Amino acid sequence: MAPVVNIGQLHQHVGSSVTIEGWLYNKRSSGKIHFLQVRDGTGLVQCVVVKSAVTPEIFERSGLLTQESSCRVSGLVRQDDRAPGGYELDVEGIEIVQIAQEYPITHKEHGVDFLMDHRHLWLRVPRQRAIMRVRAEVQRAIFDFLDNRGFTRVDPPILTPSSCEDTTELFQTKYFDEEAYLTQSGQMYMEAAAMSLGRVYSFGPCFRAEKSKTRRHLIEFWMVEPEMAYVDHDENLRIQEQLVSHVVEHVLHHCEAELHTLGRDVEKLAKVPGSFPRMSYDDAIAWLRKNGFDIEWGDDFGAPHETALAGQYDQPLFIERYPTKIKAFYMQPDPLRPEVVLCADMLAPEGYGEIVGGSQRIADYELLNTRFDEHHLPRDTYAWYLDLRRYGSVPHSGFGLGLERTIAWICGLEHIREAIAFPRTLYRLYP
Numbered sequence: 001m002a003p004v005v006n007i008g009q010l011h012q013h014v015g016s017s018v019t020i021e022g023w024l025y026n027k028r029s030s031g032k033i034h035f036l037q038v039r040d041g042t043g044l045v046q047c048v049v050v051k052s053a054v055t056p057e058i059f060e061r062s063g064l065l066t067q068e069s070s071c072r073v074s075g076l077v078r079q080d081d082r083a084p085g086g087y088e089l090d091v092e093g094i095e096i097v098q099i100a101q102e103y104p105i106t107h108k109e110h111g112v113d114f115l116m117d118h119r120h121l122w123l124r125v126p127r128q129r130a131i132m133r134v135r136a137e138v139q140r141a142i143f144d145f146l147d148n149r150g151f152t153r154v155d156p157p158i159l160t161p162s163s164c165e166d167t168t169e170l171f172q173t174k175y176f177d178e179e180a181y182l183t184q185s186g187q188m189y190m191e192a193a194a195m196s197l198g199r200v201y202s203f204g205p206c207f208r209a210e211k212s213k214t215r216r217h218l219i220e221f222w223m224v225e226p227e228m229a230y231v232d233h234d235e236n237l238r239i240q241e242q243l244v245s246h247v248v249e250h251v252l253h254h255c256e257a258e259l260h261t262l263g264r265d266v267e268k269l270a271k272v273p274g275s276f277p278r279m280s281y282d283d284a285i286a287w288l289r290k291n292g293f294d295i296e297w298g299d300d301f302g303a304p305h306e307t308a309l310a311g312q313y314d315q316p317l318f319i320e321r322y323p324t325k326i327k328a329f330y331m332q333p334d335p336l337r338p339e340v341v342l343c344a345d346m347l348a349p350e351g352y353g354e355i356v357g358g359s360q361r362i363a364d365y366e367l368l369n370t371r372f373d374e375h376h377l378p379r380d381t382y383a384w385y386l387d388l389r390r391y392g393s394v395p396h397s398g399f400g401l402g403l404e405r406t407i408a409w410i411c412g413l414e415h416i417r418e419a420i421a422f423p424r425t426l427y428r429l430y431p
Contacts, residue, residue, distance in 0.1 A: 001093075002074045008042030010077050010087040017092060019074040020045065023124070024065045024100075026107060034062045036091070037084070038073055043257075044126060047073050047089040054091060061094050067106070068124070070097035085257075119422055120431050130258035131418055134251060135407050139203075141250035142224050142401070145243050146201050151226060154193040154200045156186030162381035169209040182207035187398060188330075188385050190227035191361060194396055195388055201226040213426045215415040216303065216353050218404055220424040227398035233332070233342035233360040236397035237278070237318055240346060240356050243401070244316060245273035251410055264412045268350065271314040278318040281340065284309055300326050303353055310347040316355065320344035329371040332360040332395075352409035358399025365389035 002017040010018070022040030029035070032051040037044055049062040065071060075089035105121050115122045122128055147153075159180045163170055171182040186202040193200040202225045210217065228236070248269055251259070259266055279287075288295050288305055295305065301319070310317045321340040324333055331341035343359035362368045368389050372379060379386070404419040417423040422431065 001072075004072075006042040007038070007040045007045045007085070010043075010045060010085070010089075011079075013077045014079050014087070015077065017074060017076050018089075019072055020047075020089070021072050022070070024067060024069045024071060025124075025126075026067065027065060029063070034059070036062060036065065036073070038071070038089075039124075039126075039129075041129070044084050045087060045089055046083050047075060047091050049091040049094070054093075058091070058094050061096060062091065064096065064099060065094075066100050067103040068100040068121075070100070071095060072097065116417070116423075116428060117430070123421060126261050128418065130255075130261040131407070131411055131413070132421060133258045134255050134262075134411055135403070135419065137251055137254050138247055138403065138407055138410065141247040142203075142243065144250075145246045146224075146226060149199070151199045151201050152193075152197045154190065154197070154202055155204065156183065156189035156193075156202050158183050158205065162378065169211075171207050171209050184208050185223065185400060186225050187227065187400065190225050190398060191396065192384070192388055194227040194229045194398070195392065195394070198230075199226070199228045211426055214303065215417075216405065216408075218416055218420065218423055218425060221405075221420070222403040224401045224403065225398065227396065229394050229396045231360075231397045232395055233320075233344075233397060236358055236360060236399060237320070237344055240344075240358060240399055240401075241274075241276045241316070241318075244276075244346070244356070244406075247406070248272045248410065259411075262411050262413075264410075268314065269410065272316070272349075274315065276315045276318055276346070277313050278320060278344075279309070280320060281322045284319050298323050298325065306347050306353045307351040310349050310353075311351070313349060316349060317347045318344045319347060327359070329375045329377065330359075330361050330368070332362050333367075348405070348409040350409065350412070352405060354402075355405045355409060356399055356401045358397065360395065360397040363389065363393045363395050365393065 002019045004021060005013055005018045007020055020038060020040055022038045024036060025039045025044060026037040027034065034049040036047040036049060038047050049059060051059045072095040073089060073091060074093040075091040078088050078090055079086060080088045104118055159175060160183050161180060170184060173180050184206050190200055190202055205220055206223050207220050252266060252269055285295060285297050293305060321334060322343055324339055324341050327341050327343055331343050334340050334342055341359060345354045346356035347353060348355045368386060404416050407419040408416045413419060417425060
C-alpha cells in the first residue's frame with residue numbers, strides 16, 4: 001500500500017502515489033468513470049476511477065460505495081486547479097472498510113430540527129467541519145495570546161455553592177446533603193487565583209438557566225475568563241482589544257479555506273485588528289434616543305440597541321461605565337461618579353451583540369461588605385470571597401469572553417447553535 005497521508009497534505013505529494021483514509025462524501029458516474037469525493041477531516045478530494053486503468057474488481061468496488069461509506073483509496077496525486085482543493089487522485093486501488101446504510105442527511109435541504117436531531121451526523125458536512133476547525137483555531141489563538149503574556153491557566157470548579165451574579169437563574173443539584181449549582185462563571189475563583197499568581201485565566205463550560213431561545217443564547221456555553229492583579233479599567237480594555245485582534249488575525253491566517261467554505265466576507269474581518277472605538281453608556285443612551293429608540297438612562301440594552309450601536313463601526317465597540325444599579329455587585333464604582341461602574345461590554349459588529357464583558361473589581365473590604373448588604377447575599381457562602389479583601393487586596397480587573405458568540409461572529413453564522421459541536425438550548429438536550 002502507498003504511504004498514508006492526509007488530504008490536507010496532498011500538495012506535498014504531487015506525482016506520487018499515496019493512500020487516504022476517509023469517507024465517501026458524494027459520488028457521480030459517467031459510464032466508464034466514477035468520480036468519488038472523499039473526505040478525511042482535513043479536506044475533500046476528488047478520486048477519479050477510470051475503468052480501463054484499474055482491475056474490474058476495483059472498478060466494481062468503487063461503484064458499491066454509498067454516501068458516508070468508509071474506505072481507503074490509493075492513487076497518484078495530480079494537481080488540478082478545477083478540482084476541490086486543487087488536487088485529484090487517479091485511483092489505483094480501493095479498500096472498503098464499511099458500506100454505510102442509507103444515510104439520513106442527503107445532499108438536499110433539510111429543516112433545522114431534523115439537522116439538530118442528527119447533529120452527530122450533521123457535523124460531517126463541509127460547512128460544519130469548517131466551523132469546528134475555526135473553533136479550534138480560535139481557542140488556540142486565545143491560549144497562545146494569554147500564555148505568551150504571563151498568564152497562568154487555573155481551572156475553577158463546575159459545582160459551586162453560590163452564584164457569581166445574583167440575578168441569573170442557576171441549575172440546581174444535590175451535592176450529597178447540600179444544595180449546589182452548575183457554575184455560571186469562574187470569575188470569583190479566578191480572583192482568588194490572581195492574588196496568588198498575578199495574571200490567570202480559566203477556560204471551561206458555563207451554565208445559565210435563562211429561558212431564552214434567541215439566536216445569541218445557549219444554555220451551556222464556554223468562556224475564557226482572565227483575571228489580573230494590579231490592572232485597572234483602562235488596561236483591562238487594552239488587553240481585551242489586543243486579544244480579540246490577535247484572534248481575528250490568527251483565524252484569517254490559518255483558516256482561509258474554512259472561511260471560504262463558510263462564504264465569510266474576510267474583508268470585514270480584516271478591518272477588525274487595532275484600537276477599538278469606545279462609547280460611554282451616557283453617550284449610547286443619547287445616541288439611541290436621538291435615533292428613535294424608547295429608552296431611559298438606567299435601562300439595560302437589548303439586542304436591537306446593541307445591534308444599532310455597533311452598526312456604526314467596522315470594529316467591535318466598547319460601551320463603558322454602565323449604571324451601578326444594573327451591573328453586578330462586585331464592580332468598582334467610578335471614583336468621580338459612583339452612580340456608574342468601571343466596566344465595559346464589547347459589542348461585535350454585524351449584529352452579533354456582546355462577546356466580552358468585564359470590569360475593574362471592588363478591592364475595598366468595606367465597600368464590598370456594603371454591597372453584600374445591598375444585594376442580600378448570603379455571607380456563609382461568600383465568606384471566602386470577602387477574605388480576598390481582608391488579606392492583601394489590590395486593584396484588579398478581569399473579563400469573560402464568550403467563545404460561541406465570538407465564533408458565530410467570526411464565521412458569520414446566523415445562529416449560535418452551529419458554533420458548538422453539541423448545542424444545549426432551551427428545548428434541546430439530544431443528542
